[in-house]
Amino acid sequence: MFTAEERDSIRDRLLAKAEADETIVGAALTGSHAVGVGDRWSDTDIVLAVRGDLNATLNRWTRWLYDELGAQHHWDLPVGASTIRVFLLPGWLELDMTFAPETEFGPRGPQWRTIFGRPQPLEPFTDPDRNTLVGLVWHHALHAGICIRRRRWWQAEHWISAIRDHAITLACLRLGHPAAYAKGAHLLPDDLTAPLETTLVRALARPELHRALSATITVVTDELEHTDPALTSRLRPMFAELLAGVSEQPSPGQGTGEESRPRRPRD
CATH class of the missing domain: 1.20.120.330 (Nucleotidyltransferases  domain 2)
Incomplete structure (x- = not known):
């Protein structure tokens, strides 16, 4: 399993790439590391503010994560106009990368730390109803x-x-x-x-x-x-x-599931 040092090194590498990318105009940490309570097993949560075509940047970063960091799989969680792309890296390191339009770059809860860029005032996520x-x-x-x-x-x-x-x-x-x-x-x-x-x-x-x-x-x-x-x-x-x-106990032939099974023809 990944070490804390490996995780932190990858996080620093990702933030450095974000600062060098002209389409990325903001970056922030979310989750436990944003408020200093992450532990040995915490994953990495990063939000990137994208200027221009979000899908083009998202796909370019995805190729880089596979080619350079050895990503094994990813899946998406859409949130409004943003996409959270969740990657599995070697050593069971989970990386949650949110690609947001710059107008939706901002905290929706207390776990947020801006690295660079200008966060926008956004409505917080609502609790379950x-x-x-x-x-x-x-x-x-x-x-x-x-x-x-x-x-x-x-x-x-x-x-x-x-x-x-x-x-x-x-x-x-x-x-x-x-x-x-x-x-x-x-x-x-x-x-x-x-x-x-x-x-x-x-x-x-x-x-x-x-x-x-x-x-x-x-x-x-x-x-x-x-x-x-x-x-x-x-x-x-x-x-x-x-x-x-x-x-109550089912009566014979009732509630046993037998009625849904195909019956073999009798000889």
Whole structure:
């Protein structure tokens, strides 16, 4: 795996190339290194302000990263008119390069350090919408229950895990911690995270999936009680009804998945 010295050397090389590139009119560090809290495993996040054709600069830099730094793969995350191109370099070094029009070069959060150029005043990124998260919670619970009744164990596990993720996000929003990608999960109090351990699916079997779904619903409704007691009072009996239905054993030929399988012709 990469060393901190290798990472820092590549970062310095990238910034030097940016200063020498006539199409680059600004550069900044974002992420943990921008505010001095990066550690041995932190990746590199750089924003470049591009004057002129953004795609031409983006493609030229991409070729250089493959030819000179041995990039192994990349993928894109569009953000408005900007493109975040995420590279994998040898040694598992991740490099997040944002190529932004110069009019969109500026901080949208506290983790920003200008290296050169003139940042523009931009609106900060918004937090995840709490109401949408609540909607996803009951949606996922419903589909987890249906999947258990259909004996689709892996799909049920997917939905249960997704509910847990949203419970963590909701708690982080309520307590003012970073909410994206569970970045604030380690800051949550023990009395909140300890029950989350009970939501982990330990086996792909109907009783265990029912238990994990029930535990997950308990955790998320306890969280919702902090911010919207009225909504929680409406959802609790519906969740109870859902769990009661999941606990029922399917009748012969129902909910077993047999109806979706092709049948072999009889001799």
